[in-house]
Amino acid sequence: xxxxxxxxxxxxxxxxxxxxxxxxxxxxxxxxxxxxxxxxxxxxxxxxxxxxxxxxxxxxxxxxxxxxxxxxxxxxxxxxxxxxxxxxxxxxxxxxxxxxxxxxxxxxxxxxxxxxxxxxxxxxxxxxxxxxxxxxxxxxxxxxxxxxxxxxxxxxxxxxxxxxxxxxxxxxxxxxxxxxxxxxxxxxxxxxxxxxxxxxxxxxxxxxxxxxxxxxxxxxxxxxxxxxxxxxxxxxxxxxxxxxxxxxxxxxxxxxxxxxxxxxxxxxxxxxxxxxxxxxxxxxxxxxxxxxxxxxxxxxxxxxxxxxxxxxxxxxxxxxxxxxxxxxxxxx
Amino acid sequence: xxxxxxxxxxxxxxxxxxxxxxxxxxxxxxxxxxxxxxxxxxxxxxxxxxxxxxxxxxxxxxxxxxxxxxxxxxxxxxxxxxxxxxxxxxxxxxxxxxxxxxxxxxxxxxxxxxxxxxxxxxxxxxxxxxxxxxxxxxxxxxxxxxxxxxxxxxxxxxxxxxxxxxxxxxxxxxxxxxxxxxxxxxxxxxxxxxxxxxxxxxxxxxxxxxxxxxxxxxxxxxxxxxxxxxxxxxxxxxxxxxxxxxxxxxxxxxxxxxxxxxxxxxxxxxxxxxxxxxxxxxxxxxxxxxxxxxxxxxxxxxxxxxxxxxxxxxxxxxxxxxxxxxxxxxxxxxxxxxxxxxxxxxxxxxxxxxxxx
Numbered sequence: 001x002x003x004x005x006x007x008x009x010x011x012x013x014x015x016x017x018x019x020x021x022x023x024x025x026x027x028x029x030x031x032x033x034x035x036x037x038x039x040x041x042x043x044x045x046x047x048x049x050x051x052x053x054x055x056x057x058x059x060x061x062x063x064x065x066x067x068x069x070x071x072x073x074x075x076x077x078x079x080x081x082x083x084x085x086x087x088x089x090x091x092x093x094x095x096x097x098x099x100x101x102x103x104x105x106x107x108x109x110x111x112x113x114x115x116x117x118x119x120x121x122x123x124x125x126x127x128x129x130x131x132x133x134x135x136x137x138x139x140x141x142x143x144x145x146x147x148x149x150x151x152x153x154x155x156x157x158x159x160x161x162x163x164x165x166x167x168x169x170x171x172x173x174x175x176x177x178x179x180x181x182x183x184x185x186x187x188x189x190x191x192x193x194x195x196x197x198x199x200x201x202x203x204x205x206x207x208x209x210x211x212x213x214x215x216x217x218x219x220x221x222x223x224x225x226x227x228x229x230x231x232x233x234x235x236x237x238x239x240x241x242x243x244x245x246x247x248x249x250x251x252x253x254x255x256x257x258x259x260x261x262x263x264x265x266x267x268x269x270x271x272x273x274x275x276x277x278x279x280x281x282x283x284x285x286x287x288x289x290x291x292x293x294x295x296x297x298x299x300x301x302x303x304x305x306x307x308x309x310x311x312x313x314x315x316x317x318x319x320x321x322x323x324x325x326x327x328x329x330x331x332x
Numbered sequence: 333x334x335x336x337x338x339x340x341x342x343x344x345x346x347x348x349x350x351x352x353x354x355x356x357x358x359x360x361x362x363x364x365x366x367x368x369x370x371x372x373x374x375x376x377x378x379x380x381x382x383x384x385x386x387x388x389x390x391x392x393x394x395x396x397x398x399x400x401x402x403x404x405x406x407x408x409x410x411x412x413x414x415x416x417x418x419x420x421x422x423x424x425x426x427x428x429x430x431x432x433x434x435x436x437x438x439x440x441x442x443x444x445x446x447x448x449x450x451x452x453x454x455x456x457x458x459x460x461x462x463x464x465x466x467x468x469x470x471x472x473x474x475x476x477x478x479x480x481x482x483x484x485x486x487x488x489x490x491x492x493x494x495x496x497x498x499x500x501x502x503x504x505x506x507x508x509x510x511x512x513x514x515x516x517x518x519x520x521x522x523x524x525x526x527x528x529x530x531x532x533x534x535x536x537x538x539x540x541x542x543x544x545x546x547x548x549x550x551x552x553x554x555x556x557x558x559x560x561x562x563x564x565x566x567x568x569x570x571x572x573x574x575x576x577x578x579x580x581x582x583x584x585x586x587x588x589x590x591x592x593x594x595x596x597x598x599x600x601x602x603x604x605x606x607x608x609x610x611x612x613x614x615x616x617x618x619x620x621x622x623x624x625x626x627x628x629x630x631x632x633x634x635x636x637x638x639x640x641x642x643x644x645x646x647x648x649x650x651x652x653x654x655x656x657x658x659x660x661x662x663x664x665x666x667x668x669x670x671x672x673x674x675x676x677x678x679x680x681x682x683x684x685x686x687x688x689x
Binding site for chain 2: 126161162247250251252253254255256257264265266267268269309311312315
């Protein structure tokens, strides 16, 4: 017969169960514990070392308490007590913390080390991410998705338009604040190709919670091909629906805020849509890149994302919105 | 002795109560007679008793003086302001306040109180007081309030009233176009190409936009006392007819910008979208509900941009787009944009457009 769990441990087992729930949030796309970049690996390693150290210390302290209070309850000498306090309370923590400090001070500059190749400027807008791959001449503009090659260090130049934001893709590395009027820098070196989720981690206003982004790590060859394609103009619409969609885009004033390279639309307020259909998500990783979601977004963005700068286009007939969605989806 | 005193107290207490009750009853009876039976004579054949008249008039004057606080604009007494004010006066105010060089009609003079003749007004009131009276109206006099929340479009009427003292009948006819001019053309010109820079040109606008604007004025969605008066009596059929009654100016929409370019117009700035994507010049057909701005009058554009930015200008169903677009414009940008579009050649957005969608 198995031993029944003593009554007094019920609370503890409940807490243990609850903590597995929290840990479930660490799995998958947006987790410091599933690193896919060199900096994130260092941070995850540091976390495990600290966790192991904390467990050892916890066991030592509680073991000592158990020993003194229950197993061998007898008076100790003054010498013994002073040795314990000075050794365990001053010398040991000083040594441990100094070692950790030296380790992390050595590690910190590396997280901002200039990259060897690519430089990406990311601007925190309200409430989305402007992403520009810098090169000679005009940068290649995109939004809400940061693609980086694996195996080399890329530099991120971080800016903000109106409000303070913080850039964080946990699988790649640490977080860095984006401050209006200042430029901050960090660098990342993805190691495992794949898609990961990031999130603004500084409260920035109404739609802070809906300001996410997707980090994509790609094999260097794939990345180079992708970037070359991104530099090109938008695909011309081929189907009648898509052609109508382009006319609607140009007719309804969308080009006042958005750029689609290769068309008259050269607006600089909202995200560049030249290769919009090739992105993995919609509205800063708020919605999946799906047709119905796109139509809903075009009709009334504020219903999905409070405080969004884009106005509602509910005066545009539903059939026109559908054609517009067809055109935008086709911009791969 | 004490008994007598007690009795007296009781009688006194009793009589105070009785007096109050009797007065209350008398009041009720009087009210019942006046309101219920109709004893008070509301006839306008004779005015109030002199002391009542004095009390009412003094109250009115002091009430206006206490509340009139709107500062007058710098350019108040300009010919353009006077002309615009005269146009509105002719349509909304002349019936009661008369025209220069002529007395009011016998019927109007029989009103109680009789509306003052327009040429007697400016001497009695300051510009701010005239503005307050026109915008707020006055209870129990027949003077209505301005039929819009906006205050700035009251000033042309003030300017006209200040000038009216020196205007004779012939000049007034010249200002308002006399009998021959139609309702729109009085201010907007017979061809829709208004000569008054405070008044928008209509010839560059599409029939769809003109119709949507008239419906918005008529329904109160667009805030303007002058245009609410002009549009309030229009039927749908009249709106359709009026919207197609102006020919487009010669010249098609240019495909690229000409003249000095303004960055905000071309690519936008910060959160301000590019103007040209909706208002031209633009190389593709645009929504006919958008107004062309090419060649529009500069003071009109400046005023409208400030209304978009600062308050609920309102308009048709597309108005929300412009309220969002204009909210971060600076004064300097508004000046630059108004100048930019005013110097463009007059053109409609979609050349060869028909009437209606």
